[in-house]
Amino acid sequence: MAKVWIDGETSIEVEDADGVNAVSLTVDDKEIIVSAGQTILEAVQRVNGIGNIPALCNHPAVKPYGACRICTVEVSEDGGSKFKFVAACLYPVKEGLVVKTNTEKIRTLRKGIIELMLARCPNVKRIQELADEYGVEEPRFVLGDQDCILCGLCVRACQEIIGKSAISLVNRGIYREVAAPFYAYELTEECIGCGDCAFVCPTGAIEMGDDGKPILPKVKIPYAEIEALMKKEAVTPS
Amino acid sequence: MVEQVRKLLEKRVESAAELEKLRQSILDKKDSSRTCVSVCGGTACRAAGAEAVVDAFVDEIERRELQIQVELKETGCHGFCERGPLVVIQPKKIFYQQVKPEDVPEIIAETVLGGKVVERLLYVDPSTQEKVIYEPDVPFYKKQTRTIFGANGEIDPTNIEDYIASGGYSALSKVLTGMKPQEIIDEVKKSGLRGRGGGGFPTGRKWQSCRDAEADIKYVICNADEGDPGAYQDRAILEGNPHSILEGMIIGAYAIGSHQGYIYVRNEYPLAVRHARIAIEQAMDYGLLGENILGSGFDFKVMINKGGGAFVCGESSALMASLEGKIGEPKAKYVHMSEKGLWDSPSLLNNVKTWANVPLIINKGADWFSKIGTAGSKGTMIFSLVGNINNTGLVEVPMGITLREMIFDIGGGIPNGKKFKAVQTGGPSGGCIPEQFLDTQVDFDELTKLGSMMGSGGMIVIDEDTCMVDVAKYFVEFLKGESCGKCTPCREGINRMSEILNGITHGKGKQEDLDTLEDLAGILSAGALCALGQTAANPVLSTLRYFRDEYLAHIEQKKCPAGVCRELIQYSIDPETCEGCLRCLRACPTGAITGGKREVHTLNQGLCIKCGACYDVCKFNAVIRQ
Numbered sequence: 001m002a003k004v005w006i007d008g009e010t011s012i013e014v015e016d017a018d019g020v021n022a023v024s025l026t027v028d029d030k031e032i033i034v035s036a037g038q039t040i041l042e043a044v045q046r047v048n049g050i051g052n053i054p055a056l057c058n059h060p061a062v063k064p065y066g067a068c069r070i071c072t073v074e075v076s077e078d079g080g081s082k083f084k085f086v087a088a089c090l091y092p093v094k095e096g097l098v099v100k101t102n103t104e105k106i107r108t109l110r111k112g113i114i115e116l117m118l119a120r121c122p123n124v125k126r127i128q129e130l131a132d133e134y135g136v137e138e139p140r141f142v143l144g145d146q147d148c149i150l151c152g153l154c155v156r157a158c159q160e161i162i163g164k165s166a167i168s169l170v171n172r173g174i175y176r177e178v179a180a181p182f183y184a185y186e187l188t189e190e191c192i193g194c195g196d197c198a199f200v201c202p203t204g205a206i207e208m209g210d211d212g213k214p215i216l217p218k219v220k221i222p223y224a225e226i227e228a229l230m231k232k233e234a235v236t237p238s
Numbered sequence: 239m240v241e242q243v244r245k246l247l248e249k250r251v252e253s254a255a256e257l258e259k260l261r262q263s264i265l266d267k268k269d270s271s272r273t274c275v276s277v278c279g280g281t282a283c284r285a286a287g288a289e290a291v292v293d294a295f296v297d298e299i300e301r302r303e304l305q306i307q308v309e310l311k312e313t314g315c316h317g318f319c320e321r322g323p324l325v326v327i328q329p330k331k332i333f334y335q336q337v338k339p340e341d342v343p344e345i346i347a348e349t350v351l352g353g354k355v356v357e358r359l360l361y362v363d364p365s366t367q368e369k370v371i372y373e374p375d376v377p378f379y380k381k382q383t384r385t386i387f388g389a390n391g392e393i394d395p396t397n398i399e400d401y402i403a404s405g406g407y408s409a410l411s412k413v414l415t416g417m418k419p420q421e422i423i424d425e426v427k428k429s430g431l432r433g434r435g436g437g438g439f440p441t442g443r444k445w446q447s448c449r450d451a452e453a454d455i456k457y458v459i460c461n462a463d464e465g466d467p468g469a470y471q472d473r474a475i476l477e478g479n480p481h482s483i484l485e486g487m488i489i490g491a492y493a494i495g496s497h498q499g500y501i502y503v504r505n506e507y508p509l510a511v512r513h514a515r516i517a518i519e520q521a522m523d524y525g526l527l528g529e530n531i532l533g534s535g536f537d538f539k540v541m542i543n544k545g546g547g548a549f550v551c552g553e554s555s556a557l558m559a560s561l562e563g564k565i566g567e568p569k570a571k572y573v574h575m576s577e578k579g580l581w582d583s584p585s586l587l588n589n590v591k592t593w594a595n596v597p598l599i600i601n602k603g604a605d606w607f608s609k610i611g612t613a614g615s616k617g618t619m620i621f622s623l624v625g626n627i628n629n630t631g632l633v634e635v636p637m638g639i640t641l642r643e644m645i646f647d648i649g650g651g652i653p654n655g656k657k658f659k660a661v662q663t664g665g666p667s668g669g670c671i672p673e674q675f676l677d678t679q680v681d682f683d684e685l686t687k688l689g690s691m692m693g694s695g696g697m698i699v700i701d702e703d704t705c706m707v708d709v710a711k712y713f714v715e716f717l718k719g720e721s722c723g724k725c726t727p728c729r730e731g732i733n734r735m736s737e738i739l740n741g742i743t744h745g746k747g748k749q750e751d752l753d754t755l756e757d758l759a760g761i762l763s764a765g766a767l768c769a770l771g772q773t774a775a776n777p778v779l780s781t782l783r784y785f786r787d788e789y790l791a792h793i794e795q796k797k798c799p800a801g802v803c804r805e806l807i808q809y810s811i812d813p814e815t816c817e818g819c820l821r822c823l824r825a826c827p828t829g830a831i832t833g834g835k836r837e838v839h840t841l842n843q844g845l846c847i848k849c850g851a852c853y854d855v856c857k858f859n860a861v862i863r864q
Contacts, residue, residue: 066570067725069765085764090570105764112761116730140754141734150723169565169723172548174733176723 025097026080027051039064040099041071041088051101053088054110054130056202057151062160064089068117068151070110070130074100085109110134120144124203147205148217150176154197154206166190167197167216178206178216187213250525252533254411257402260524264403273308273350274328276391277337280315280474281509282631283322287338288312291323294339298346308350311400314390314478314513318378320630321361326373326391333373334359364628364650378629381648383610383618386594387634390478395513398520401481407526409597410485413492414534417600422493423449426596428604430616435461435552435589436664436693437769438615438682444586448576449494451584456496458487458538459580459587462503462510463557465549466665467716469696471620471632472590476503476510479594480517484527484540486593489600491538494586498539502557505544514542549666549720553768554579554587556722567722568768589694591620611637615681619695623649626656626701635680642676645699656701660784664693666713666720667773669780670706689780691773705802706785707792711739713777721770727761728771734758735778743803747793752782801863804848808864811852813838815860822852822861 021036025043027050034043041058044051057068064087071088076098083100100106111134118131119139124147131137152169155178159165166187170179180187193212205217251257277283277292295310316324321335327349334345334356341359348354360369361376370376373391393400401407413422427442448456460483464472476483487499501514518540521527529537543561550556551566558580560566579585595617599607608616615637621644622632628650635644641661645651652658660670663680669690671678678684682692700709718736723729735758738751759775766772782789791797798806811822811831818836830846833839841852853861 065724066767069726069767072765086572087570087767091572109761109764112757113726113765116726116734116761119734120730140750142737149726150729152724171723172550173718173721173723174729176729 023093023095023097025093025095025099027099028101034093036093038093039089040073040075040086040091040093040097043093044088044099044101051099053101054133055089056126056149057153058089059153059157059200061200062153062156065152065156066090068113068149070113072106072109072113074103074106107134111136115139116141117149121146121149121203123147124149124205126203146217147203148178149203149205150178151202153200153202154178154214157196157200162192162194162196164190164192166192167214177218180216185216185218187216249523252525254415254532257407257411257532261402261405261408264399268403270329274311275308275345275350276311276313276326276328278314278316278322278324278326278391279312280319280322280390280477281470282315282319283324284509286322286336288323290339291325291337291342294342295346298342302346302351304346304350308346311394313393314395315474315632316391317382317384317387317474317632317634318376318629319632320628325359328392331373332371333361333376335361378631378633378648378650381639381643382634383636384634385598385610385618386475386479386482386591387620387632389482390474393479395478395480396516398481398517398524398526401479402524405601406481406597407485409600410488410526411532413489413600414532414536419449419493419495422489422600425604426493426599429599429607430604430611431592431595431599431607432615432682433589434591434595434619434694436667436691438692441588441592444576444588445490445493447574448584448586451577453584455498455581455583456494457580457583457585458491458494458496458499459557459561459585460487460499460501460503460590460593461552461554461557461587462501462507462514462590463545463552464504464507464590464694465547465552465720466694466696467713468624468698469622469665469694471622471695473504473507473510474632475590475594475620476501476507477513480510480514481521482597483514483590483593484517484521486588486596487540488527488531488538489596490586490588490593492536494584496586497537498541500541500543500561500580502543502545502551502561504547506547511542511544518542548722549716550722550768550770553770555768557587558585565722567724568770570767591695612679612681612684614683615692619680619692621695621697623697623699625662625698626652626704627699628653637681638679640677640679641671644680644697645676649699652699652701656703658699659702659704660700660706660709662690662698662700662709662713662777663696664691664776665696666717667691667769667776668693668696669776670700670709670784671780672784689776689783691776703800703802705743705798705800706781706788707739707743707798708800708802710777710781711736711743714739714774717770717774721774725765725767725771727765728767728774731758731762731766732771732774735775739778742789742792743798744805745792745796745803747789749793751793752786752789755782797864807848808843809841809846809848809850809853810862810864811839811841812860812862815858817858817860819857821855821857825851825855827851 022033023036024033053071055071057065066087072085073088074083075086076083080098114130114134115136117127119141121127122143191213197214198206198208206214209215292312323337325334325337348356423445431441432438462472545551548566551560553568554575556566556568575585610617618634618636620634624630633648660672662670671688685692714736718732721728759779762775763772791799801807816838823831828845830842831839
């Protein structure tokens with residue numbers, strides 16, 4: 001017999017079924033039994049009332065990616081003596097795993113990440129809500145004016161669900177952005193106008209245009225500006 | 239066509255016994271009394287003009303018809319890059335430094351034919367002012383233990399027979415004829431070898447988990463995507479002794495049961511790519527790579543993959559993504575790459591230096607290897623000693639040597655009588671270690687304790703004229719440019735760190751900036767996806783830990799104590815000491831200095847761009863930097 005939590009308060013006893021590969025783990029001091037082969041986030045989301053794990057770059061329709069990092073939790077593989085930080089959207093459930101989803105350390109970490117996101121995207125509602133929840137007031141950094149948090153959901157949906165790859169993540173670091181092939185902002189005929197990208201976007205950064213194709217968010221640091229910056233910094237002896 | 243095939247078949251070595259026969263025949267052909275001129279053809283010496291020196295030797299040898307008596311060899315990097323181009327006359331190992339093409343006729347006439355030493359080309363020990371004739375007596379080499387690197391100066395990397403003559407591929411033949419795969423792994427485990435790429439993970443354990451992983455296809459990969467600023471030892475080994483890497487990889491492949499290997503090397507290392515390619519072709523021709531290696535029935539092929547120069551591709555999962563043809567960005571490694579790596583198959587990835595150690599361990603035994611080094615870190619490590627140091631170059635030392643020995647005995651100390659301030663180890667993920675820890679033993683664990691790390695072996699020496707905030711800013715800027723941008727903490731966090739550090743060095747720092755920096759460091763180490771982000775704050779944290787006063791001087795007094803940050807310094811001319819010599823006036827690029835001959839000069843602050851040219855040229859210390 002095994003105890004399965006159907007939500008935070010209620011559990012039922014179920015028969016061990018042959019061939020069902022189940023693992024039991026502890027989430028925030030509650031033991032849950034779930035089927036193996038899923039991630040901590042999936043397991044926790046399926047059991048109501050257990051754990052508190054926010055996630056932005058995760059969507060059940062596409063493979064986990066681990067980019068936004070606000071789903072970070074603490075796990076211990078040795079029964080609770082040594083903990084490490086892992087992304088819940090990627091870490092597989094294991095027998096005997098101890099998971100803590102809302103410790104002081106994790107709240108501090110999530111607060112920090114949300115502060116960084118809010119500084120980049122101060123006008124995004126979803127981020128503002130998270131900021132309220134985690135007590136982020138005014139970010140300590142120079143504010144940006146972007147809507148895209150570069151979670152890559154649009155790109156993954158286009159590739160994995162639609163099978164088109166009409167958009168991709170291009171460039172790297174702070175200059176990363178979503179673009180059409182060959183670093184174009186105008187979508188090519190590869191785009192079938194399905195609107196999946198706009199649908200999965202957690203921040204509403206992608207809107208559908210009048211031509212039935214999505215309008216991609218632009219990272220507002222165009223190359224001309226970077227070049228100008230570089231020229232300004234270089235010292236040219238006259 | 240038939241003729242070509244026959245030639246190829248003739249070269250093929252079909253068994254261990256045939257390899258020994260080949261080795262003996264190469265050695266028999268060699269006349270040990272024959273003079274061999276070995277010119278360092280490493281990248282640093284090439285930059286200093288080594289290729290012209292080689293050409294001059296070729297011409298001179300031809301002119302005097304000495305082809306039979308004299309052998310000319312262009313080898314890989316010897317290590318003493320500061321003094322290149324280097325020429326060593328074997329077998330006596332007479333050591334000439336900073337050789338120019340015009341010195342060549344004299345070397346041939348005097349040393350090669352006359353048996354005399356050309357005094358002016360000898361190295362002068364700066365501490366004793368004595369001339370050193372033989373290579374092993376040069377202080378730079380004396381304290382080193384060159385188990386891996388020593389062969390670089392002896393062999394021509396484009397000639398497999400040179401490597402075979404020096405005992406090459408004997409470890410492979412030993413393994414294929416007499417060792418079971420598990421025995422090899424046990425030997426590597428017993429040796430205590432730890433990964434030389436930075437992490438220091440026990441190599442034997444990695445091999446074991448890769449061997450234990452059940453899969454039909456497994457891969458072996460050599461990580462030659464060296465990208466740390468100031469580090470170039472992997473490049474030097476791959477350029478100078480590519481067969482040692484191949485031999486290590488074949489042994490590793492045999493141990494885990496892999497038949498396909500890759501060398502992931504930076505495209506910016508054209509010589510390393512060329513030499514690795516030549517080595518693979520030659521090893522294939524000799525039956526040491528490819529199908530039925532040494533007649534044992536074991537097959538293993540190696541392909542070269544050129545990286546596009548992204549620093550993050552040195553991280554294992556990003557490297558494998560790049561090898562698969564995808565965007566070179568890391569993924570979570572909650573399942574080890576040794577179980578699920580390249581194309582989801584178990585993959586054994588090791589650094590160039592780790593692979594180079596493998597043939598040595600097999601040949602000389604784990605006991606020999608584990609005698610070198612400290613309790614937790616065995617063997618030698620190759621460092622690139624760069625920065626404000628007299629003897630720039632690559633040094634191979636046993637683990638456990640002190641920083642002081644490395645910097646002052648081998649490195650020859652700091653140039654221009656300046657004071658030592660710190661040493662930055664481990665590349666951008668490492669940290670700065672100040673003077674009070676100079677007697678620390680260098681190994682994986684000790685450096686980590688000090689808030690730095692071994693990394694890939696970069697060692698940048700910093701003198702008193704360097705601003706530590708500026709150093710931290712440099713590394714953070716580097717990482718900002720190299721962050722792949724996938725995860726929020728790394729992409730946004732490093733960018734914000736760079737913003738803050740830029741503010742501090744421009745005199746706009748606030749007291750609370752230091753707390754913000756520490757907060758960001760915490761977010762990075764706990765939240766970032768891969769090691770690049772997790773360790774990105776180390777340069778900031780270590781400088782904050784040991785040089786907090788410098789940060790405070792920038793923030794509170796708006797001063798840069800080292801006189802580096804332009805916004806915080808001011809140049810002026812002291813009228814008391816100025817002799818009116820016009821030197822600074824002529825050096826000034828913006829015409830900010832005025833005055834006539836023998837008249838006291840004045841500096842117009844409005845025109846001054848603070849380049850420091852006047853400060854550098856003044857002979858009377860009349861230019862003041864505040």
